[in-house]
Amino acid sequence: MEGKWMKRGFLYAFCAAALLLVAPGCKDDAVEDSGTPDTPQAEDVFSQLNRDIADMQSLAEGHVKVLTCFTEADGSAVMELDNNHVLNIYAEQEKVNSVPLVGIDGNGYWTYELDGSSGTLEGNDGQPAPALSSTGKSAVTPQFRLSDKRYWEVSFDGGEWKQLSTRQVWDVDKAGKSAFSPFASCSVDGDKVTIYLRCGAYEINVPVEGKATTDAWNKFVAGADGNVLLDFSYAGYRHGEEAPPEAAWERVNVRQWMDDYKVGARQALLDIMAKYGLDKSSGNGNANVVIYFPAGDYVLHNEDDNTKDDNKTSGDTDSRGNNTSHAITMFGGNFVIKGDGPDKTRLIMETPMLPNNNSMYSSPTLITIKHNSFLTSDVYDVTGSAAKGTFSVEVANANAFSEGEWVCLYLHDNSPELVAQELQPYEWESTMTNISEEGVQVEDIHQIEKIEGNTVTFKEPIMHEVDPQWDWQLRKYRHYENVGVEDLCFVGHSVSDFKHHRSWEDDGAYKPINFMRLVNSWMRRVRFTSVSEAASIISCANCSAYDIDIDGNGGHAAIRSQGSSRVFIGAVRDRSNRPPADQWSSSNIVEGAGQYHACGVSKPSMGAVIWRVSWGSDACFEAHATQPRATLIDCCTGGFMQTRQGGDAEQVPNHLADLTIWNMNSINSPAPKGNGNVGTEFDWWRSGWKYWKILPPVIVGFHGEPVTFVQDQVKLDESNGTPVEPQSLYEAQLERRLGYVPAWLNALK
Template structure:
């Protein structure tokens, strides 16, 4: 059903919320005040009309389990293989020997790093499940991994062969005539990392038809409803409870395909050619855990992104991935290097997560990176307590591309980043929660059928423009993947702190997308009055209201789900 515009700005409601919060604090315990929660959570008729996805399934084990803290399994100390911190020498070869031992050890493994500064100049590939790379912390007395050279000076990774050919065949270049700039895109602009999680030999992203292979289909899907977890399949003979598989939806009906309409909530928008020129590539993908099978009725853990419509040829396919991989308690530093241009990065990329499920990255500080953490083809990963900093202008801080149910929590972006918080191509049901962007903030929607994602309880520090506006909701991405995002992207309790014009009385205009359909913007507020422009068919409520009672939609939905 098509969404409609709603604007709810109520001074009375705001005062009532503050009074109720004060009463709650004085009473010393939380009491339910459901009548004062945003209407989209409580009004039955509105909830029926304005679809709000349940984001609570994002994160490690659907955020139902804590990230492991024990050292169960075999602990392998890298110092036993010749890694010496603070000696000013490169430890790459010694670390690769330790990693080889870790790969040959059965069961759970912890690869333990000492405190101090460790110099490295090789990509560390994580290619097995049940392994944790653990440093001594991200503080001054912790572990620092220092990379003096970017990936541009390393051997070309075979995993990026297809991307390299694609960039050449399509003549992908950064052209800035005003800066006398015309340079080819780097293979590391959005891919690769010095710590790289991968399934060896597995294709991560499709770029060229000649590399296409048929997916291993496990079941043809017959029926199912968006937001529900029950699917009727033609045959469940190749499925088992506990399997983690991929649901794929295809658009084989050209520019006006009904799957495109579902992604964009029937909005009348110009749709880029990648939505219909590749009918044999899945347009929407969702990695799911099978929890129950009864005959041909299959139950999955998290709700369906879309209906199971036979017209969209939906199937369950094999998904190769790693599980229980962790990276934690490190500083990762690069030298300060010149900023050449956007998309022409040298490859000072810290972490690259691909084909990863039920894993985590936590307590990491990253300095002077081109990109901090990049993700592809992963699901149910928690990325927590991350800080990016430095004088170098970065491309991404933590980017989500081709992922499902990823939770990025407590990210502090202290450096200038082109896309500090970014949902990229095919990202779905993923969450940025409790994040802070200190410079030139953008809540980026990067095109590519990314939809049903959540910016949750975010604070940004901005400077309003001379015309009294700020492009908080700017978007990037190539024209062949437009619109900027699909339906039901949600912005919840976004706090904008302006450092200028505090004596002004005229509201700052927060310019949103003109091609971002059916967005949900609830509780966008600032230290100055604001007005939101967002099109088409946005649901906007509680404008200029700090959502004290429900600061985090993710936390609220998780509590409600776990009650059931």
């Protein structure tokens, strides 16, 4: 009965390997990465030690329950506890005599083995230290560390540290994680799991009861060979670990500026930008200002802002003549545009932003906050392989970089062999000219955590395997940081009867804001009313957009990660109104139809998370081609209308590897149409048709309106028709990494 979930119970005896705890002030003495895949990082050891010791006692006392147990054929297993901790059992354990094994003896006291001998741990009073309250004494909890002189020390309940070992320890730094495992093996028999320990003779019979977590999650936790999930938990502002702060910088009141200088809102904003160095492409990386719009209406664009452009050709003119609209372009970091709330502060586009040429996409965006450059011209070749999910690459001349620096793991290579490999299991088709001519394009932006020799280690996992036979490079990434837009509403006047690609007025006349080349920046508590496109986050990294409403007249798109890395888009409620695309009529307005393209991705986006977003019945998530990868559509609700993803024919596939759709609640999923015929299954790669192509996705817990997927076109289709646990993959992965769900994320649910 392996891999199934049993009844809940408690662990009455337990034995654990004590792991290295980083001693205060001596981080260099902790276990460091030796370069082998199984060697734990120092922070991993710290976390595992705290969990192992505390969970050992809590389970033995019955204070913590075992929720799930997932076993593999090789004898490895993973147990999930109801305190959100995970216990690992490795198929094979490395033996290191200088690692103490700590357990509980038959009388309920702490015992240990070290360097081939065993003994009883003594508490602060010199007496055997009680592990269980059944001894009649107050139980105490041991912790272990290496002193700065490399001796093992033990402390109880945070008390005095006492030396335990009699010799200095030098051989544990290169030990693998399995060397610290407390368990020898486990077996499953009916409703019980029996755990066999490496220390002592205890056999632990554990009834298990809990929510039935899905196999996809269990394999991810176990690191099993069949795991198909990437770790998306690093998405968002500061890797999702904290909310952006409420800025304490100098506050400049736009309304007061307007009154003092007798200017309109747009001019006031331009003046403030000039004062704080945000108006020039040289940019001010430390503006340190809050541009505050108190409650009220502020017109930031109308006819008066347009100028005559005599360089426009007749083919570029529109019904308004040669007039040109101009974006408000802000260059810099460390500033916030802030209002008094989306129901109180409104930034208004009274008239459309006119197109720069006859393209329907050429209207400028009202406000663009950007760095004017992207990557430096210096190129550093990647010289070693790296697997998906790992953190390090080998780079020629790594000393050119510094820890904390932001860089781009970059690939633009049109080698036919690489293109064929990238499209597997499908084959290149003649209409796919972008990938064949421009090549496979990966732009994965990272922050450097550590440099050792020519090994560069990132803070975030790599989302595409690296093979140095192709033209992989590491390049320096130019950007600004700490930009916020919050507590306001952008108001446009998009057409009431939107029709996709009918004209520039439909697709691009009212685009209020873009981020470009920013890191650790955010939009929150924002409303977009009657806009063509709400926001694009372009060539950025670790930006967040959340707690957002889209309403009024529907338009072209919602919020997208465009060529960015690890963007978090969450708690977006898209309720805009427009005619349905497939039965368009100017009089047939559907309330809540949503933007034509809901929140999603385009261009070489990597690691984006679309979390708990709700969109309309006549929409679907965006996957707008030109090589997005590794996108998580997580716990979202809305229409699942095929072909709403977008993308020009020459730029397909719409999405490459690792599209993951988790607990999608479909509210409208009509049978797809193939070449004019109604089909019975939802296909992901339509051969012979130039538009609709997505590499095999991972689909888990798809429910709501029934949809059947073509099974040989999916990597995984688990629990179709029934939602799964964990409910949100992003939350569960973040919780597993941090040990808790951050307060900012809980507050959004």
